[in-house]
Amino acid sequence: ESRAAAAKAAAVLDLFESVCAREEAELGRIDAIAGDGDHGQGMAYGSKGAAAAAKEALEGGAGARTLLVRAGEAWSESAGGTSGALWGAALIAAGGVFDDQAGSEPRTVVDAIDAGIDAVQRLGGATVGDKTMVDAAAPFRETLDTAFTGDNAAAAILEAAGVAREAADATADITATLGRARVLGEKSVGTPDPGAISFSILMKELGQHLS
Ligand code: ADP
Ligand code: MG
Ligand code: MG
DSSP states (O other): OHHHHHHHHHHHHHHHHHHHHHHHHHHHHHHHHHSOSOHHHHHHHHHHHHHHHHHHHHHTTOOHHHHHHHHHHHHHHHHOHHHHHHHHHHHHHHHHHSOSSSOOOHHHHHHHHHHHHHHHHHHHOOOTTSSSTHHHHHHHHHHHHHHOOSSOHHHHHHHHHHHHHHHHHHGGGSOOOSSGGGGGGGGGTTSOOHHHHHHHHHHHHHHHHHO
8 A cells, every 4th residue: 555655656757757748848047037036947847856855765664754755855855946945845845745654545645635735835824816826736735635526636636627728828917926936026017927927837647657
């Protein structure tokens, strides 16, 4: 059970690494318009570091909890930047929901995602409308919690990811007030928040992967 859960978590981090590598240029392009242009690189480095740490933890016999905590630490260290600290904290919080001995029931997966989003909101202090990844993560979470009925984690994640993508795209209409983009707030109008876009892409891929 616990080995299977750890292997599943490591596979998700591998997936995140390849998706972030695929999206690196586009995320960098979006961040360059009103931010500092490093979001693609931050996500690529962070997910790569996390996937490597997860692989090492899995080979060392770690359970899902330990694996996710190590992956989160590695994400923050490898990425640097605001989003790296937030994704790292999210993985560490998600790991806290797992038990090193237990498996990955659908309910545990959903609780882990919820805990990760809570950590992002707690640590970053952003609320909806600040033009950050929270603009995608908060409606994602609401939809996930409503759509999940006990055993349909993948379908609920996919449905929530669709809502998150629409919310991420809609951030193009707002002026950024938090993070580096605030400096160039007005410039960000017409361009979506890069962290909201990357969040929605990763959740869609996660939903597809679990289906
Ligand atoms: P940096 O801003 O340090 O260059 P990145 O470019 O990797 O880091 O990430 C930028 C993204 O981080 C933003 O698009 C936004 O989604 C997210 N972000 C910034 N500040 C916050 C915050 N306080 N809470 C949540 N997300 C935030
Ligand atoms: Mg940046
Ligand atoms: Mg930066």
